[in-house]
Structures are given as C-alpha cells and as structure tokens.
Amino acid sequence: xxxxxxxxxxNERSLTRYYREIWQFPVLKPEEEYMLAVRWQEHGxxxxxxxxxxxxxxxVAKIASGYRGYGLPVADLIAEGNIGLMxxxxxxxxxxxxxxxxxxxxxxRASITEYILRSWSMVKMGTLAAQKKLFFSLGRIKRKLxxxxxxxxxxxxxxxxxxxxxxxxxxxxxMDRRLSSPDVSLNAPRSREDAxxxxxxxxxxxxxxxxxxxxxxxxxxxxxxxxLDQALATLPERERDILTQRQLREDPxxxxxxxxxxxxxxxxxxxxxxRALDRLKKTIIGLAAASGTPVPALA
Numbered sequence: 001x002x003x004x005x006x007x008x009x010x011n012e013r014s015l016t017r018y019y020r021e022i023w024q025f026p027v028l029k030p031e032e033e034y035m036l037a038v039r040w041q042e043h044g045x046x047x048x049x050x051x052x053x054x055x056x057x058x059x060v061a062k063i064a065s066g067y068r069g070y071g072l073p074v075a076d077l078i079a080e081g082n083i084g085l086m087x088x089x090x091x092x093x094x095x096x097x098x099x100x101x102x103x104x105x106x107x108x109r110a111s112i113t114e115y116i117l118r119s120w121s122m123v124k125m126g127t128l129a130a131q132k133k134l135f136f137s138l139g140r141i142k143r144k145l146x147x148x149x150x151x152x153x154x155x156x157x158x159x160x161x162x163x164x165x166x167x168x169x170x171x172x173x174x175m176d177r178r179l180s181s182p183d184v185s186l187n188a189p190r191s192r193e194d195a196x197x198x199x200x201x202x203x204x205x206x207x208x209x210x211x212x213x214x215x216x217x218x219x220x221x222x223x224x225x226x227x228l229d230q231a232l233a234t235l236p237e238r239e240r241d242i243l244t245q246r247q248l249r250e251d252p253x254x255x256x257x258x259x260x261x262x263x264x265x266x267x268x269x270x271x272x273x274x275r276a277l278d279r280l281k282k283t284i285i286g287l288a289a290a291s292g293t294p295v296p297a298l299a
Contacts, residue, residue: 006054006082009075018078022057030099037094052089052100053082059101060085063108070116077112084111141165231283238262239276246273 007021039048060081088104
C-alpha cells in the first residue's frame with residue numbers, strides 16, 4: 001500500500017522541494033476521481049481519500065501563491081490551504097456531478113483567508129462578510145480608482161470606495177486606518193534619539209484609582225458601615241426592623257406587607273419608618289462628630 005503521509009513542508013526554504021514533490025502526484029481523470037470519492041464516502045477508504053488529497057495539492061499551492069501580498073509565509077498559507085482541502089474531501093459529494101477542484105477551491109480559500117485574518121494583526125480584524133470583503137478588496141479598489149495606496153481615505157473618496165464594495169462609509173474609513181497602521185510593540189522605543197530609552201508603554205495612562213485611593217475608599221466604607229451599625233443598634237427593635245426591611249434590603253418590603261406583619265395600618269408603618277430614619281440620621285451625625293471625622297449630610 002502506498003504511503004498515506006503528505007509531503008513535508010517545514011518552512012520557506014523547503015518550498016522548492018515541496019513543489020517538486022507535489023508535482024509528482026498525477027491529476028485524476030473524472031471517472032477515477034468519482035470512483036475514489038465514492039469509495040471514501042461509502043466505505044471510509046482512507047487510501048482513496050489520500051489520493052484525492054494528494055492529486056489536488058498543486059491546486060492549494062497555486063491558490064496560496066495568490067495571497068503572497070499579505071506578508072505571511074507562503075509555507076503557512078499552503079499548510080492552511082491543505083487543511084481546507086482535507087475538509088473539502090471529507091464533505092465532497094460526487095453524485096452532485098461536479099469536480100472536486102471546483103468544490104475544494106472554496107474551502108481552500110476560506111481556510112487561507114481565515115488564517116490571514118487571524119495572523120495579519122494582533123488586533124482582531126473581524127470575520128463578518130463585509131469586514132472580510134473590505135480587508136481583501138480595499139487595496140485593489142484604491143488602485144482601480146487611482147487613489148493613493150498609502151493615503152488615508154476620507155470624504156468623497158471613502159464614499160466612492162464604499163459604493164464600490166456596497167459597505168458603510170465609516171467601515172471603509174475604519175478599515176483603511178487599521179490597514180495603514182501596523183502593529184507596534186508597547187515595549188518598542190518611542191524614538192531612536194531618546195537617550196532615556198522611553199517606550200510606548202510609558203505613554204499609557206491608567207484610568208483606574210491609585211492603590212492609595214482604593215485603600216482610602218475601603219477605609220471610608222468600613223467607617224460608614226460601622227457608624228450605621230452603631231446607629232441601628234440604638235433604635236427600638238420594631239423601628240429597626242421596619243427601617244431595615246424598607247431601606248437596607250435589595251428587595252424591600254411594602255408598607256402593606258409590614259402592616260400585616262405587625263398588625264398595624266399602612267400609614268402607621270410609614271410614620272414609624274420616617275421616625276426611625278430621622279433618629280438614624282441624627283445618631284450617625286452625632287457619632288461622626290464625636291469621632292472627629294466629618295461625614296456628608298445624609299439625605
């Protein structure tokens with residue numbers, strides 16, 4: 001039985017050898033391709049699937065070479081395209097009457113373009129159909145319309161490109177800015193002439209509170225909770241419970257519900273709540289003054 005391994009493609013230096021190896025696999029005739037596809041589909045014949053894959057490796061290499069302009073290793077593009085080819089072979093239905101190459105090229109291109117979108121930038125480019133269209137067509141449309149390939153798109157030029165691609169103008173502007181701004185490491189020096197070696201990281205501003213401010217806020221919160229606990233302890237039990245149920249719970253009880261609990265009217269519950277709240281405010285203010293720590297006036 002023939003070997004079921006694929007030619008090895010390790011890096012760019014091995015491309016010439018790889019091309020030479022894949023060219024040795026014969027192109028299948030329509031009848032032969034059909035029979036192999038049926039054997040794989042109906043019987044899981046791995047050798048048949050291997051022959052289908054190897055006979056189309058040159059198709060992957062041809063498609064991958066068309067994506068050289070994105071700055072990624074061709075070896076990686078071919079490897080991703082081969083994955084797409086194997087997915088196509090797995091899902092191919094020969095009974096539909098078309099050739100494997102016609103079906104597989106869509107899987108190959110999809111696999112390669114997904115890889116480019118994942119790898120081209122550290123910042124996610126997006127995978128929506130409109131975003132893909134922009135990413136892979138923006139440069140070509142700018143050249144077709146004789147626009148500066150490196151100039152920023154705005155105004156009428158952006159609207160013209162948007163109409164050509166049938167996408168929103170703002171999407172065109174955003175993608176153009178993204179493609180015109182390569183990724184820069186935060187640890188890269190801001191300037192070669194900077195003797196102190198300042199990095200881009202040094203220009204970032206942390207909007208979160210400083211550790212000192214966080215500690216101060218925590219201590220103030222503890223202090224206020226302590227005052228509240230002390231003030232609540234001075235209230236009569238019924239007033240303390242009504243105030244707690246009405247003011248300090250995430251799901252407060254209604255006046256009617258508390259009236260049922262204590263066997264009093266809704267209005268009486270309201271009066272007790274108001275009196276308890278007034279007492280609580282005065283007690284808290286008095287405790288804060290006694291400790292020498294001012295607190296904001298309570299509502």
